[in-house]
Amino acid sequence: MQIIKDGNIVADHWRHLDDDQAPAGDQFTVSFARWLAEKAALLATGAAVGVRLNGDDPLDAIANDLPSLNLIVVEFPSLTDGRGFSIVRLLRDRYGFDGEIRARGDFIRDQVYFLGRVGVNAFECRHECDLESLLSALTDFTVYYQTASGDRQPPARKRG
Amino acid sequence: MYQYDEYDQTLVNERVAQFRDQTRRFLTGQLSEDQFRPLRLMNGLYIQRHAPMLRVAIPYGLLSSGQLRMLAHIARHYDRGYGHFTTRQNIQYNWPQLEQVPDILADLATVQMHAIQTSGNCIRNTTSDPLAGVCVDELEDPRPWCEIIRQWSTLHPEFAFLPRKFKIAVSGAAKDRAAAQFHDIGLYLVSNERGEVGFEVMVGGGLGRTPIIGQTIRPFLEKRHLLSYLEAILRVYNLFGRRDNKFKARIKILLKETGVEKFTRMVEEEWARIREDLILDEEEIERVSRQFLPPAYALDANQDTSFKSRQAEDPNFSAWVRHNTVEHKIPGYRAAFISLKAPGIAPGDITDAQMENLADLVDRYSFGELRVSHTQNLLLADVKQADLHELWRQLRELNLATANIGKATDMICCPGLDFCSLANASSIPVAMEITSLLEDMDYLYDLGDIRINISGCMNGCGHHSVGHIGILGVDKKGAEWFQLTLGGSSSNDASLGERLGPALIREEVPGAVISLLKTYVELREEEESFLETVKRTGIEPFQEKVYANH
Structure with a gap:
């Protein structure tokens, strides 16, 4: 399937494993609970491993694991559940995670700009979606009033 | 007042374009009703009883004459020739067509106005003291801080999908005329023992179904840390506020369930981590403050006889x-x-x-x-x-000189059942009937300052729980009933009204209010106000009169 990553539409080869699916392939993600329970075994497969996070998952519990992780998927169970926005912000700023953070789930085009600003750099639709349209949403706005992940310059300094 | 530069104007213009596209996609079926709802709400657009209702932001209640003319133009061309000012210092139009809303927003943008975040589960219009900058009891003008908060909260990428709506008020005077203690965040400008001016930060106040008075979580916050502290509060709320029940989703419930000490600790921990990254620099404070300098007052104005x-x-x-x-x-x-x-x-x-x-x-x-x-x-x-x-x-x-400010006929009143799809009962006709019974101006003035607030349902848009007399519409088996409360206040002496007794049918309400006012006149001592009398006597003597015939 295809996703958006770093502003481009690219092919994606990650597999999202259910908790009862055996690890397979060289890139897969697992649930937060499974990661905590099986991390040594998962890493021992030699594959690149990612973790899928939900709004209730306590981030502190994986803080020390972040260097071993190649991908963090932040799940958006509904378009009105905004916890993911703060989770991404914490991953980038509090925990300094600089790998791929992927939004996945029921977000819509109109949230893509905000997601990009808080630090999401990859977008995966759960159902069919128009990736071209999502891509253009990343630049819905050319100006903003907030600092953001990776952008510490006070907005006031951007004024002409 | 604050004037947009090109940067501010670009943002509002881009917002108009974005909403135009969202409306187009909804009307052509590319966005479902469920998907469009949070998007239109974030732009102040409700689907109401008769038609969409559009709420336009008036940041901290400040308007220029040119903006007022544009509001008149919108009322005439897109609506039925009138607008309705709200308790959040905004204006609402009750009859626009959905298809025309993008054009309305484009017109508003030409006078530096918008409808951004006037509804929805996001940070709403920051409100303040209507007498900011001119009153005699002010420590410092709150408007520059309101504008700084307005900008920070406008399209904040992290806080657009909060558990519930979020309201901030700032007051800089000794007398709180902004009901700051009834906001999700209330800020008082205060000075510390060294004479520096900063903010007292209160959290978790609110009206609505569960009215609660805000609690101070930081008695003094340095000005330069304002935004980092707000951001820390909002982040804790966004992560931990309840999302399972919309009636328990406001920050006041999080504060109550977590406990103020633990909540404060969570905020302070997050703040300690981010405070150096989000410092308001002097230059920016200066830039904004310069736009609120006093006008060129005539020095000899007091020579007039x-x-x-x-x-x-x-x-x-x-x-x-x-x-x-x-x-x-x-x-x-x-x-x-x-x-x-x-x-x-x-x-x-x-x-x-x-x-x-x-x-x-x-x-x-x-x-x-x-x-x-x-x-x-x-x-x-x-x-x-x-x-x-x-x-x-x-x-x-112009019929705009009614001399009744602060008096019994100066009621706060929500649109009620006549317009709002949430309401259980009519509020406007009740207000009008009460007014019609108080035609005698000498009697009205003799009653002194009194706040009567009417809400058509427990969501409390008419601030009934902080009315000296509160009137709340409730639905009982399909009929309109009203619950009366006494002794509420949204000022410094913040308090919630106490329930007077069983609900009354609509026809009984105006008479009951008149009876409450008469009882006050009988009971008052010397110059005592209505609220002071209620606080001294309690509600019993009032109950006796109102329910005497029941």
């Missing part, structure tokens, strides 16, 4: 001055309230023609600016005392 003689000659003018104008920090000036509570008019309503004519008066007599108060009135903040008589004369011709 006509003001006194006009009052002596004309008792109607004198009554208007006494009840509708207040002292100004500059001698020879007064701030003049425009009552939107004339008999027979829905509280807060104003017509297109009134707005246009008023805009001319604002240009002539008050430096081209006016304010909206949370009590749904307007204010010309900077009028020379020598001009007041002429202003009053012209306001009278």
